Amino acid sequence: MGRKSNFWTYLFLLAAGIALICMHTKVELLSWVIMFIGAMFAIPGLIGVISGIIRSSRSERVDGMSVTSSLGSLIIGVILIVWPTPFVGVFVYILAAILIIGGLCQIWALATGYRPYKMPFGLYILPVLIIITGVVIICSSLKEIQEVFTLMAGIAMVATAANGLFIYLTAYNAVKRSNNRGDITDNSL
Secondary structure (H helix, E strand, O other): OOHHHHHHHHHHHHHHHHHHHHOOOOOOHHHHHHHHHHHHHHHHHHHHHHHHHHHHHOOOOOOHHHHHHHHHHHHHHHHHHHOOHHHHHHHHHHHHHHHHHHHHHHHHHHHHHOOOOOOOHHHHHHHHHHHHHHHHHHHOOHHHHHHHHHHHHHHHHHHHHHHHHHHHHHHHHHHHHHHHHOOOOOOOO
16 A cells, blocks of 8 residues: 555544544444444345346346355344444454554554654654553453543544654655655655
8 A cells, every 4th residue: 555545544544533532422323333334234235135136037147155145244234233232342342453453553664664764753652552542442341441432442543643644744754855855766655
């Protein structure tokens, strides 16, 4: 993935984090998110099953594996829509793991991704805090964490996005300064 797409990823992450912060008082927010994910499984599954039925009624060749996977997707989607509560905990832990992975990726990008340029040490602080936030979420009980999860995740997403944008802008300015001096000709940022 190119660095410009990382820029857009961080902008979308910033928007998602702001949305979570704004809606953190909504009690059923996580259940609605799970139902939305269920719809994202059910709709393509339903389309695949209907497509398979239409093809079989026209005596066309029907791919059994495709219909089976569509049916599985439909079943999983319906279960997530009808019964979202048991999946909220799984969702919380998955997002906590994503926070940890995101922090590790930012540290890796700072350490290796921008090698010819020296990045300020302060850019390493937020990824470490994001990793700590993910570990705290994973180590907390689900009843405790559900109340503040959306706020913590929203703040962590905004912090990750802001730090990623700072990294991008710092690297962009370093490349620009190097190109002006004639040191390096790679301007892939």
